[in-house]
Amino acid sequence: MGLADKILAGDTRAAARLMRGLEDGDLNAMEELCHLYSCTGKAYIVGITGASGVGKSTLVDKVIGSLRQRNMTVGVIAIDPTSPFTGGAILGDRVRMQKHICDQGVFIRSLATRGWTGGLAKAAISMIHVMDAMRKDIILVETVGIGQAETDIIRVADTCILVLTPGMGDEIQVMKAGIMEIADIFAINKADREGASSLKVELQALLEMNCYLPNDWRPAIVLTEAVNSKGIDELVEEIFRHRQFLVSSGEIEKRRKERARLELVNTIESTIKDYIDAEIDQEYIEKLTDDLVRRKISPGAAAREIIDRSIKRVH
């Protein structure tokens, strides 16, 4: 029995093994993922993003608890930034989530931003597929939202939650920079801190400036105190309310198409990279690199020379 079949039969360790294989860029693992693919598309994907220090991991932890009480199964993909600078703190946070580790209904997996040949977004979507095939009802994707790939993933979630805290400063900047357009729900965490209600008012005012049509989704603002388990059920209710909206408006189809398109583009890119690795002889690259250093050729001309040696345009 292949890994794909084992996963569909409920084998958690097979899922972990497949993910590891995918992480290593193992070709068999990719094949298995293709087998799984036809059994996916049922899970609901929630992206949770926000700067470091806003309490995302604690919030995710509590949201898991709330979803479990509703008898829903949960997958979590926690994306660590490549950066060594924040790596430590995030590892600590992760530990907090580990209490769910003995719960068969929860599957948590960290995703390092390094080492995935196909790019981070592709990696995250692959992991979503595996958890989807494991029949997780809700998959939470947590990221600090820095970098193109991370933003891509959040943009293609079904529901996107932006976590803020009072007193972080530059809230207006945050808004201007365009996060407004991708957040479906704003969670103001650490809401017991000073400035929570004024941040809410500020957010509301900014949202008012958008010209919503009668049938548009108007982003919800929820005050939470993850550490004290406050506001969590309300946040989860908003997720369901947004899902209801997506389904009844047909918007969910659009989001899923966006996700498929992103995955397709990323897969094309990684397939091209594989072509290059397989077809181009390293000695020739070495020679051209020397020519580049000596400025005997330009990078564009060198690239064309290499490409013409290994591939041809169809037309």
Added chain:
Amino acid sequence: MGLADKILAGDTRAAARLMRGLEDGDLNAMEELCHLYSCTGKAYIVGITGASGVGKSTLVDKVIGSLRQRNMTVGVIAIDPTSPFTGGAILGDRVRMQKHICDQGVFIRSLATRGWTGGLAKAAISMIHVMDAMRKDIILVETVGIGQAETDIIRVADTCILVLTPGMGDEIQVMKAGIMEIADIFAINKADREGASSLKVELQALLEMNCYLPNDWRPAIVLTEAVNSKGIDELVEEIFRHRQFLVSSGEIEKRRKERARLELVNTIESTIKDYIDAEIDQEYIEKLTDDLVRRKISPGAAAREIIDRSIKRVH
């Protein structure tokens, strides 16, 4: 007279125009860059990286001043993270650097992480070439060092400076995560804060654990207070000492080759993407995306179908 010739003749506005063209993926701009390429390879590239809030921009600002006092011309490429979260603060920092804007010997340019088709690393290297052709002696590349592309750029700089501050916590984690291998100089900024000397001791202890050969470069540790202009000359001296080391050891050739290789690989990828973009009509992508949403095809199979339509292997 083309943009390339104008730039070589010292026309700053032509340089700005070329960079804008490159940013837009304009084909003429790429051609002009090819013309320029043979006149590049003289500038010395310094990467400056570190978490948000360590004071990188102020440090860069003061380093510019110190280099100008030595009659060296300076180019600065400031890479803004895509993230809306830190965008605001960074814009503010940038303003601080603007006092050099009237100085003909300084050219500062921000690089957004979004929208460059060829990827961030390729974009940064293109901008390095333009500033190099503008005869800037030293080019400073400032980044928060999150994400693969950013790390790539820093890795291929001639000298890489990692900026830390006391009291950020998790210093050991920083080290473990592998930044040690790419930093040539550590700047402990805000060194008037408590913990600066213990951070230095900690760093030294960690560096001792590396088994350096007699001829290896041993990373320098410099205490700085950028705001108070302290330690800046010492930092700049260390940059020159490192350059001297690279030149006398022949190591500089290796670094430049690494940079050329990175650029070549990135150019190959973007060229193949251009091929595919030219061959594949959007309707076809649309159809395959629909098939993906309906799980009628897997992403891998869809990607292969698209690629096979546009390019063929020669062998």
